[in-house]
Amino acid sequence: MMTYNDLLKDIEKLVGLHLHSIRPGAELTVEAIEREKCSLSLRNAQGNLRKRSLDEIRNLWSELQKKRIVHVDGFLHGSGSSRNQPETILANLPYIEWLKYNGKKHLAYVEKSTHEFGTLREMNPVEQIGFCELLSKIQSNLHRFSYAVVTNDIKQCIDDFNKDSSYNLTVLEQGAYALSMPNSEVLFLSANKYKLPKGVYPILYCNHNVKSFSSIILNNRSCYIGEINEINVLYME
Incomplete structure (x- = not known):
């Protein structure tokens, strides 16, 4: 089973690559990973450099391992105007694909490599059925x-x-x-x-x-x- 440390090693392979975003116009480049500071240095499509906490990546990864699918905007509950950045980084890993459910973007952990590092892959409609059923079951559980x-x-x-x-x-x-x-x-x-x-x-x-x-x-x-x-x-x- 992949660990968080394994994930960070894979994200390091994205450093210097121009990463396309699921949402056009939100491309970015990972400039550096600073593990000791628990941060990422990211450059957006406008060329602006900023740092972002690795905690978001860690928490999203934990959620993906537990549920295999996550709505990033909802999970980060609106934490910042660029919350698509952790979504972009994860989506550019070869074992994570994206799909839409009820009109909202979701990331899915497919547990195998289906595309190259630094590329995106939208899940095909047949495979989406199983993940949508899984998400429906998760959301239909009655909260108390x-x-x-x-x-x-x-x-x-x-x-x-x-x-x-x-x-x-x-x-x-x-x-x-x-x-x-x-x-x-x-x-x-x-x-x-x-x-x-x-x-x-x-x-x-x-x-x-x-x-x-x-x-x-x-x-x-x-x-x-x-x-x-x-x-x-x-x-x-």
């Missing part, structure tokens, strides 16, 4: 949330909540994220998208007497907004 945090700044809220740990983050849909901790899950929702007042909502599970309440659709699931002792509550069936 303890409470919901409704905010206008999801990225900052998640970063503050998760600053001392590295809990697993799942994108449910645009504007909705699940943070999995050892004993519970926290739901983060965009106040603007779901038209909800900001705050923390305890989540209760029931199957009766809630359908007259106002509701939202979350990841194809109906959720109802109620109130107990002047505290907003989110009901899930």
Whole structure:
């Protein structure tokens, strides 16, 4: 099984190459890998040089090994305007291909070399079927949330909540994220998208007497907004 150290050795083979991006116009060059500083030196298509943490690569690699497929934008939950850069680096490795699922780019770890270092390969439609079924199963697993945090700044809220740990983050849909901790899950929702007042909502599970309440659709699931002792509550069936 490939280790993170093996991955870094392969990324070093990309140094100096002009790497094409899945999104046209976002090409880059890996100038250097500084392991001791846990950083990458990258030059973008405009010629600008910047450094980026290797932690993003490490976390994405861990996710790919666990699930074999990842939506990079969702996994990095909007961390910076150039979050396609780690996506580009990984996609240019010979055992990682890309595909679209529900209109969103995903990377897939195919566990064998299917293209050359420094090139991209879009997964063929037949192979995509199996990965899309895998992703559908992952996303269809019902989360058991303890409470919901409704905010206008999801990225900052998640970063503050998760600053001392590295809990697993799942994108449910645009504007909705699940943070999995050892004993519970926290739901983060965009106040603007779901038209909800900001705050923390305890989540209760029931199957009766809630359908007259106002509701939202979350990841194809109906959720109802109620109130107990002047505290907003989110009901899930």
